[in-house]
């Protein structure tokens with residue numbers, strides 16, 4: 001099981017309690033109260049408006065306003081339509097959804113009920129990455145419990161609203177986290193992203209109107225409905241309200257999860273909450289939001305962790321997965337690890353992505369081994385130019401950004417490899 | 432029968448969860464692989480009509496996903512995560528030590544058919560590296576010694 005967070009707030013307060021994973025324990029902490037009230041007393045429009053006013057941003061990486069996304073769904077009479085919960089969590093450096101699935105399954109189900117009610121969906125699919133077998137077991141048990149209690153199925157909680165949840169397991173593929181690839185996979189196909197438009201709200205799962213939301217996004221919903229949009233807006237920043245689950249990994253004393261307000265300064269998260277860099281060393285660079293997000297050098301850590309501020313620094317919040325690298329770290333090796341991943345995971349559908357990810361990996365590998373040239377470094381930038389914005393989905397951008405940022409902030413590391421013909425960063429991690 | 436009646440019944444029950452039977456395909460493939468060790472062309476041929484597909488289409492889905500295989504492998508799948516967070520925590524040296532211990536390299540199966548070793552692209556255990564997945568179970572905060580004990584205990 002995923003370990004409980006070091007710092008908790010409303011989303012994760014009871015995650016260390018094993019009882020919280022079962023329906024009775026969840027209800028003992030006030031769980032399902034928001035659903036009881038809202039399903040009976042609030043119209044779908046009212047639920048949607050509350051979430052929209054709360055300004056809840058999607059926590060799956062793109063930060064899109066959840067209430068706005070829900071409003072794209074057609075009128076509820078247009079059945080069937082579906083809610084799809086994206087539990088594919090495979091952005092390297094991210095491990096928050098696993099916690100929410102394994103330790104608070106009913107919180108997610110309550111969020112699903114409310115979201116489904118708001119958009120008028122009678123069925124939800126929770127698409128869980130195949131490797132998260134434990135999470136799938138826990139979720140299925142929670143779904144069965146909720147059914148037995150009348151919280152799923154026909155006439156949920158006596159409200160007249162009917163809803164079913166299907167737990168679906170993926171089978172090992174990073175791209176299936178991209179929402180349209182996920183929909184293809186859900187339909188039993190290879191996970192090739194779809195051309196948009198049509199957007200999922202027009203034509204999503206099984207050709208029907210669908211909304212795709214991340215696990216954490218949906219977990220905030222019961223709290224918003226229970227306590228109101230104004231309460232939600234009292235934490236976080238004006239543009240990015242609420243808390244989020246930051247996952248800190250790499251060279252820190254206390255790696256793990258931290259539920260903190262959006263807008264918490266990155267240096268506070270690293271040095272206060274995660275205990276700073278291990279062995280008394282210094283930070284060299286930090287990836288602030290999962291592997292796809294551009295790295296920040298040590299001098300730029302005084303940034304509030306919310307998109308509006310990170311974007312000024314040329315990066316973004318992504319999934320809130322913070323990867324810390326100390327001053328021994330070779331950034332060429334870092335580029336090797338990153339590019340190896342994108343090469344292996346490109347679905348191959350678009351030429352620029354398929355060829356570009358492989359080419360980048362070949363080049364950084366030879367630079368790392370000492371046979372790269374100065375021209376190679378220029379070539380890397382050209383390849384990134386040829387990938388960004390040139391493909392069906394954002395995977396190619398996600399593969400190009402980190403490389404571009406590593407070159408921008410740590411060009412000296414690459415030059416040193418070219419010049420010296422070996423990796424002279426003693427103490428760096430090994431390939 | 433290549434796929435038993437019992438398994439076929441389970442597959443058909445699962446398919447009823449989806450608006451189109453094919454939604455149940457991944458679940459069926461997981462099931463067949465668990466039961467028979469792989470999804471061979473024979474299995475694909477048996478599955479195809481249930482999903483209104485051809486056998487090659489079924490195999491094309493199998494080949495897309497890392498957890499599915501058309502070729503039988505070891506009794507246990509061992510995967511070490513080597514993505515960045517884990518690499519920073521020494522996962523690549525860790526994997527090499529596992530390779531030495533088992534006498535195989537990544538991608539290979541041990542001679543006794545016990546273990547197929549591989550590395551994987553982030554398993555969502557970034558704060559507890561090094562880690563490995565053994566079939567459906569995660570082992571986290573490992574060192575070479577504790578990993579050896581886990582591996583040696585596999586049947």
Ligand SMILES: Cc1cc2nc3c(=O)[nH]c(=O)nc-3n(C[C@H](O)[C@H](O)[C@H](O)COP(=O)(O)O)c2cc1C
Pocket residue numbers: 057058059060061062063064066086087088089090091174175176177178179180212213214215217218393394395398
């Ligand atoms: C390559 C790629 C991988 C993605 N992986 C995930 C993922 O694992 N989980 C997730 O929730 N969103 C992922 N996304 C984002 C989804 O496409 C989508 O924006 C998200 O699920 C929407 O939910 P939200 O609005 O609640 O954040 C990924 C996007 C891309 C381009």
